[in-house]
Amino acid sequence: MAKSPEQEHPTKAFGWAASDPSGVLSPFKFSRRATGEKDVRFKVLYCGICHSDLHMLKNEWGFSTYPLVPGHEIVGIVTEVGSKVEKLKVGDKVGVGCLVGACHSCDNCANDLENYCPKNILTYGATYYDGTTTYGGYSDVMVAEERYVVRFPENLPLDAGAPLLCAGITVYSPLQHFGFTKPGMHIGVVGLGGLGHVAVKFAKAFGVKVTVISTSTSKKKEATEHLGADSFLVSRDPDQMQAALGTMDGIIDTVSAVHPLLPLIDLLKSHGKLVMVGAPNRPLELPIFPLLMGRKIVAGSNIGGMKETQEMIDFAGKHNITADVEVVPMDYVNTALERLEKADVRYRFVIDIGNTLKAA
Known part of the structure; x- marks a missing residue:
């Protein structure tokens, strides 16, 4: 007997989503899957706003699906790990960037270039292995396979470090x-x-x-x-x-x-x-x-594979490289997107999810 969506995705989640190509975001209740044996679950503290979020919200690339929860510069603290997770533990500072899946069998995947896998799975607005829609980081909790989770150096601030996961x-x-x-x-x-x-x-x-x-x-x-x-x-x-x-x-x-x-x-x-x-x-x-x-x-060139993304974050930690950011509350997000469209930001908006995302 097939499992119901509630059984597959038993964890309540809350974020902001767009319901149509107007791109206007509003509070949205949904669910995340249970933490699988290779999964990492973390509390989202910050999420960067990327210009591609704007394109996706307004379906300017022609493949957006709604409701759409954007965000692929997602950082936070691990709250749960699956039984076969090897490199991460509860309490670690982590991030998820643009990808949450790939075929793992093509030449690109074999060479740590999941970003060029023709079957890669985007962090939001895509279809996951189980047929469900992926939801991004404008939300309170994130679950991803360990392979797609980056460990943050202790000295790298999460807010100013978040945009490094894409930019x-x-x-x-x-x-x-x-x-x-x-x-x-x-x-x-x-x-x-x-x-x-x-x-x-x-x-x-x-x-x-x-x-x-x-x-x-x-x-x-x-x-x-x-x-x-x-x-x-x-x-x-x-x-x-x-x-x-x-x-x-x-x-x-x-x-x-x-x-x-x-x-x-x-x-x-x-x-x-x-x-x-x-x-x-x-x-x-x-x-x-x-x-x-x-x-x-x-x-x-388009982003990087997971091995290189971890190398980049480690390099940034070693050389104290961060993005110049303007941290904004969740309820400011629509204004931030309007300003982003006018290039009125120096240089990246980051949403303070942990302190300002309030469940409806």
């Missing part, structure tokens, strides 16, 4: 994979937002020279004095761009708006690599001739 790994992974970590290299970072400001911090921790590339002259002081970038380049200034031609070994492009690639390609040395981590909603024009003339590469 952090999104920039750390390409820095590592494309070899942008050798001291003496010159790396450009396009855009100084939630991704860009963390990219600068990681790149500087690796010991490379960093130039922030932005359309806004107003961000120069922030980039150089606060974040430690070596230089600042205004992409709308032809003289500045001309002077920087052919000077960069690599560029991490964090911009999600439609923008021209040719000026960035021209900044690269021969054999340089332009890596896209932003996600524009329309195709970009890619000029091929400049690639041919310098054996240059335009590539993409």
